[in-house]
Amino acid sequence: MNKVLIFELITILNIIFAVSLLILQIWRSYLGKKLSLTSLVLNFAILVLLALQMLKTFEIQIFVISTMLVWVLVLIIKQPKSDIQEKTINDTLLIEQAREQERSRIYANLHDDVGAKLLELIYSAPNEETKSTAKEIMSKIRNAVATTTNIQCSVSQLANELHAETKLRLESAGIKLEFESIFENHKRSLSNQIPATISRIVRELVNNVIKHSKASMARLIFSETNDGITIVLEDNGIGILKTNHGKGLSTIEKRVKSINAEILCESQRNKGTSYTLKYQYDAIHSNH
Template sequence: MTLSKKITQNILQIMLLMVCSFMYAQKEKPTSYYYKSAIHFGNLNKTDSAYFLMKKAKDGYKVLKDNDSIFLCNLKLFDIVGWQENLNKDRLHYLTENEEISTKDKLLLIGLNNRFGVYFFNQNSPEKSASYFHKSIYLTTKIKRPDYKSNVFINLGLLYSKKYQDSANVYLNKALNIIPKENTNKIASVYINLINLYQNQSKFTKAIELLKKTDQLILNEGKLKYKKIIYRKFSECYQRLQDYKKAFQYQSKYITYKDSLDVFNQNKAIKELDEKYKVAEKDKENLELRQKNLLTEQKRKQTQNFLFGSLILLFFGGTIAYLNLKNSRKKRLLAEQQKELEKQKNLTLLKEQEITTINAMVEGQEKERIRIAEDLHDNIGSVLATLKLHFENLKLNREKKHFNQEELYNKTEKLIDETYLKVRSIAHAKNAGVIANQGLLVAIKMMAEKISSANQLNIEIVDFGLDRRLDSNTEITIFRIIQELITNIIKHAEASEATINISHFDDNLNIIIEDNGKGFNPSIIPYNNGMGLGSIKKRVEYLHGNFQIDSAIKRGTSIIINIPL
């Protein structure tokens, strides 16, 4: 094809594109208009109109290939269908459609996982619901959004409240720990969920203590509603404790606030109806004015587009001809440069092969030295730290006799034997042990049980999704990382309790290790000394993971590790 034919073809394509764009602009309203209108009608509880406009917005974003906006429209359609049952639509497919859409927006992914969790919670599928909420926890940790994370903890607390009440208690208290003190309404909501939990467990005295704490909160809004709930709960608890006098007193308060709330809600409903009427009238006027403005603007744009189209055609015609000539020159230069590069590659290839062979030998020797050093530090260091705890207990027990001294001697003797065997296995280049035979989770639990038996540090294991074995080398490396972190807690933290939370979902392994020790300032920790936290960080990076420390003086330490599998 000749140069003139190419130019003619390009000009025709540009003209066709401009004509189509102009016709589309004249006939269609902006896609964002439909989206904003859908949100507006949704706020007015006009569900049918909101659903229709959101579908129009989604279709528009499909034409524009705006994946994030399509993703958002699907989330809103899922919510709109859930507001009103008479729409008679299956809304789950809006979420499953989003699983096929690629997005890097973590907030959109959190919204998707939370909606999946709520949907399966309502469908009595707690395991599915929990898996999606755990995905949200991972994402909120990654983008450092404690406000979103507290909401997920609350959802997990509600999910586990029926069957796993201890877990529900843990997640609700985790939510309390990260909710800002000034957000009293959210704190009151979590307190009420905990009170319901205590009532289900017949812990009425504990429920009353928390009710008193809730009653003292200064609420930002909804005071009547919360007071009504609090006094009803007081009455129920005192009635179950057979303190009928106090039960009657709080029942009277409950009735008083209930009546006040009914009057308040009636006045509020009348006011809302009046405001909606005024808003509807104003919207009608604005819509008529907007339509007039749109007609005027369309006529103006039509004239302007024709003028710009002619100028653009002239500009692009000249530009295309110039670029085609320039491009042919560049191709000739690139071909010559490519030949020269091939010559240089052939000359350097032999040198690189020699250097690679020497580097491989040196690297192999260095890796062997590092492996032996790390095995000594991790294996022997961990056991010796535990031995130190046992000897301290023997020293304390010599006079006070708190423990069975014979049993403590036997445990100490077993640890000494284990130290000898570990030294021997390192000398003969053997490792894996329990990990190779029974797996990562069993090895972690055995380590925790062994350390907890010294009665100075109690370790709790919380696991999720570790049904299948990982690669053997990966399991060993992860075990060494956890073992070293627990050793650091024993040596430095002065902690009495620690938690190892290990979760596996999708293709990610999330490890959170927490203690209630004295804490430290992470910014002054040296990571380049090759041991301790520096060694752990190197191992995590070797597994292509990331490593975060959250600690402060007298507030304990949390270490978060995320490893892709």
């Protein structure tokens, strides 16, 4: 008699354990978690065997087994829907990523191809009318690109664009340019606002070099670390008096402030001028 009671007690405990596992599977299913069909089938098989041993009448056995079978079928039917939802989310992310890459490609082409050709035309135009038209087109392209949202630009792409434009402008003015770039993560990407603003700042600094420095040589250094970007533009000119560049730097400082960056200008008479622009990655949201 004791053996029978012990056997029945063990059977009851096994049923409780198997039912608990089945309930856990059901709960995970409704939470959207992916189910293990193998585990589900094993739980069902255990419950069937235990029910056949424990339950006294055939009708009750059929009822319990049928109920459990319905639950298993519901979970199996529900599982593909969960997989489909997960696949749909992944497909949506892939589509958005493809769109982002296409926008970045268009952005790069506008700057590298069309932008470079327009700059060349601006500084080699035979007359003012042609130069003015090229400048107007260049301005419209920059505005169109600047207003496009969610475009990403890598730091290496930004450095290459700054180098190409600065070299063309300075050499057109008879100033030789040396360029140096240092990267810790050249693939790091920045939102469109940052590279666009940095490009405008450097463009204004180059204007100052061309207009006021009387330099024969300039140097552009682009340095990228895990903390941020540092850009140095220095020349071997006569130095710049405050009366010559006060208004220009005021405009530059407004742009610098808009991205929470810093700029430093050091100039000595007949020893040249050095501009240092520092932008920290945590200043405005950036993507890593």
